[in-house]
Each structure stands twice: as C-alpha cells, then as structure tokens.
Amino acid sequence: MAPRNAFLILLSLTLACGSKDGDELDPAGDEDGDGLNNGDEEAMGTDPRDSDSDGDGFEDGAEVADGTNPTYEFSHTYEGGYDVGFCASPPTATGPTSPNGMDYEGTTYEWNSYQNGDVPENFAWLDQHGETVNLYSFCDKHVVIAISAGWCGPCRTAAATLQSVQDSYWGQDVQFVEVIMQNDDGQVPDQAFLQSWASDYGFTNIPVLKPTGEEQVTIEDYVNAEIRPWDLDGYIPSFYHLDASVTIISADEGIHDPQAFLN
Numbered sequence: 011m012a013p014r015n016a017f018l019i020l021l022s023l024t025l026a027c028g029s030k031d032g033d034e035l036d037p038a039g040d041e042d043g044d045g046l047n048n049g050d051e052e053a054m055g056t057d058p059r060d061s062d063s064d065g066d067g068f069e070d071g072a073e074v075a076d077g078t079n080p081t082y083e084f085s086h087t088y089e090g091g092y093d094v095g096f097c098a099s100p101p102t103a104t105g106p107t108s109p110n111g112m113d114y115e116g117t118t119y120e121w122n123s124y125q126n127g128d129v130p131e132n133f134a135w136l137d138q139h140g141e142t143v144n145l146y147s148f149c150d151k152h153v154v155i156a157i158s159a160g161w162c163g164p165c166r167t168a169a170a171t172l173q174s175v176q177d178s179y180w181g182q183d184v185q186f187v188e189v190i191m192q193n194d195d196g197q198v199p200d201q202a203f204l205q206s207w208a209s210d211y212g213f214t215n216i217p218v219l220k221p222t223g224e225e226q227v228t229i230e231d232y233v234n235a236e237i238r239p240w241d242l243d244g245y246i247p248s249f250y251h252l253d254a255s256v257t258i259i260s261a262d263e264g265i266h267d268p269q270a271f272l273n
Contacts, residue, residue, distance in 0.1 A: 035058055040058075046070055054081070082096040086147070097256075101129050101149060102129060104128050105130075107127075114229050124242075124250065126260065157248040173216060179268065242262040249266060
C-alpha cells in the first residue's frame with residue numbers, strides 16, 4: 011500500500027490538473043502523437059486526441075503529408091497511386107433506378123440498373139495490389155469506369171488504350187477504373203488475374219477491380235450479383251462516366267474518352 015502522504019500528493023495533482031476530457035490542450039503540443047500539433051488539428055477539424063480522426067486506418071499526420079483528407083473516411087492513399095479525392099461528406103446514393111430484366115426459361119427476372127443521373131452506392135472491391143478500393147475515394151474527381159471480362163475481345167482492345175488516355179488526363183482530376191467481372195473462363199477473377207491484366211496493359215495508376223460475390227452458377231446468382239446494376243444492355247465493355255459529385259453523366263454510351271464531359 012502506498013504511503014498516505016503519497017496518496018495525498020497524487021490526489022492534489024489530479025484535482026489541480028482535472029480530468030483528461032476537461033483539459034484545454036496546449037496548441038503547440040501533440041496530444042495524440044500523430045505529427046500534427048493540437049492547434050492545427052482543431053483548425054482543420056480533426057480530433058487532437060485521436061490520431062486517426064476518420065477511422066480509415068491512416069493517421070491524421072500521414073494523411074496531411076500525403077495530401078489526402080483526414081476527416082473523410084474514404085480519402086487515403088492506395089499502393090496503386092490513384093488520384094484520390096474527397097467531398098465534405100460521403101455522397102447520398104440514389105442507387106440504380108433504371109428498370110431492367112430478362113426472360114429465362116419462361117420466367118422473367120428483373121433488377122434495376124444505373125442510368126444517367128443516378129448516384130451509385132459505394133463499392134469496396136479488391137484491386138491488383140490486394141487492397142480494397144472504395145468508389146467514394148474518388149469523390150470530387152471525374153471517374154471513368156470500364157466494365158470488362160477476360161473472355162471479351164473488345165474489352166481487351168479497349169483496355170490497351172486506357173493507360174495512354176489516363177496519362178493524357180493525369181493531374182486533371184480524372185481517374186480511370188477497370189472492373190473485371192469474369193476471367194477468361196467465365197469465373198470470378200482472382201487477384202493473380204487482376205495483376206496479369208494490369209501487367210498486360212501497362213497499368214501504372216489504374217485500379218483493376220473484381221466485384222465481390224460468389225460464382226454466378228444459377229440465374230438467381232446472375233440477377234443478384236453485385237455487378238448487375240452496372241449493366242444496362244448485357245453487352246461489354248461498358249463505360250460509365252461519373253462527375254465530381256459521383257453522379258453518372260454517361261451510362262454505357264460507348265464513350266472511352268472523357269473529354270466531352272470535362273469543363
């Protein structure tokens with residue numbers, strides 16, 4: 011047991027200092043050890059007592075150094091060096107609003123697809139580097155999404171041009187994204203296939219993503235697949251252009267180059 015006088019000294023120090031939650035922090039200090047001083051954190055809206063204010067796994071100081079936004083959970087660097095942006099808050103999704111469907115063996119199957127004016131729901135899909143990439147990481151950028159498959163010849167022809175187009179718009183807030191829905195055999199692609207696609211077409215800063223979900227064995231699997239809303243007509247490649255608010259401004263209109271949509 012500690013001596014009584016030591017306890018009294020500790021009690022007096024506690025009363026003098028107050029609880030941590032009630033403390034006024036020294037503006038020049040760094041309470042959470044993230045490399046940013048408390049005054050700067052309060053000015054930018056981050057939490058000086060939490061080294062990762064937005065909970066995205068990246069410390070506030072590192073995000074500021076990288077040029078990403080420590081108050082927006084989807085804004086952080088990726089190994090692939092993508093052109094990440096941020097919005098004041100995540101977009102308000104409308105979801106897909108265009109009725110779509112197909113007849114199969116006497117049964118009509120229906121779903122909704124994305125069309126012009128829709129704000130897609132965020133996706134979180136694996137890329138060729140093994141990282142999970144969020145669509146909303148590109149908020150405040152113009153995004154071009156190419157939907158492709160390994161067995162699709164026209165998709166491969168289009169893929170061969172994407173890096174050169176991306177290069178021509180780099181630094182102009184344009185990010186291309188390749189989504190591979192199936193590999194050469196019609197199966198869900200694995201990471202090795204994504205890596206081979208990126209290598210084959212010289213992608214240096216374009217994510218190659220695979221939608222989540224199991225193999226599409228039954229018609230129900232096909233209809234309910236996470237990629238299905240990104241399908242207006244059943245043909246690929248499909249190109250979707252999204253503006254800075256993550257609103258679709260060109261849904262599967264066959265346009266590869268975003269020039270017509272840039273201000």
